[in-house]
């Protein structure tokens with residue numbers, strides 16, 4: 001089984017007359033693609049289009065050459081897909097095992113023994129095997145998120161679409177989730193949305209979404225490097241034309257934009273790169289790739 005080939009070409013999505021996605025291109029096979037953007041940037045909409053929940057208004061999305069606009073192909077895509085929506089709900093009354101077993105039936109894992117083995121396999125993967133008999137209602141928020149991951153990876157999908165999997169989790173749970181996501185990178189094409197630059201750093205490729213468009217596609221290192229020579233610190237208040245600035249704990253100002261002559265340049269981070277890319281003027285701008 002090989003990771004799915006994912007191809008988006010000039011994807012557009014509108015709600016009423018409002019454009020939410022405009023000319024989105026993306027090509028991936030294997031590895032992790034993190035989609036980074038502010039609240040409302042269109043990440044969930046993009047992921048829902050890839051997961052065949054929403055139909056784009058323009059452009060094409062193909063998965064292994066299959067086009068979700070055709071019903072037979074859409075069914076085939078869904079067989080290859082694992083999807084973790086932002087607001088996944090479980091029946092609180094059922095046990096952890098039963099909740100997954102039910103979803104495994106929906107994923108067409110018909111043989112009872114195979115299904116049981118696969119359910120326990122994914123529970124192992126996410127560290128919830130010893131909770132298999134507990135009601136879902138007794139799980140903590142982080143455990144529920146891991147249960148969500150378990151259902152997403154059930155059936156070994158070759159395309160994994162994860163909408164903010166680490167949202168609201170404490171640092172330990174975030175780390176665990178990142179580990180589970182990272183494990184998939186060799187067997188699936190993984191698309192993960194986040195608004196946190198730290199989480200975006202797990203991507204082999206980071207896609208920055210801002211103002212409905214892709215502003216950057218490339219490695220986390222390249223995103224950080226894109227801010228080289230445009231990140232500096234100073235004691236004085238930032239100049240008025242600075243793109244972004246904030247006061248550090250030591251009282252100095254970290255500034256992004258066009259540095260004044262003699263500025264004290266510092267090594268940029270992925271966050272610096274993101275802030276510069278996302279705040280660049282739209283007119284005449286070409287995405288960096």
Ligand SMILES: Nc1ncnc2c1ncn2[C@@H]1O[C@H](COP(=O)(O)OP(=O)(O)OP(=O)(O)O)[C@@H](O)[C@H]1O
Nearest residue numbers: 015016020037038039040041042043044045046195
């Ligand atoms: N079904 C819908 N009908 C109308 N507008 C919608 C719908 N879904 C999303 N939108 C709008 O589209 C825009 C993008 O929303 P989306 O949820 O894709 O952003 P996001 O980047 O995932 O945000 P967040 O980080 O807050 O989850 C928002 O302005 C939102 O209000």
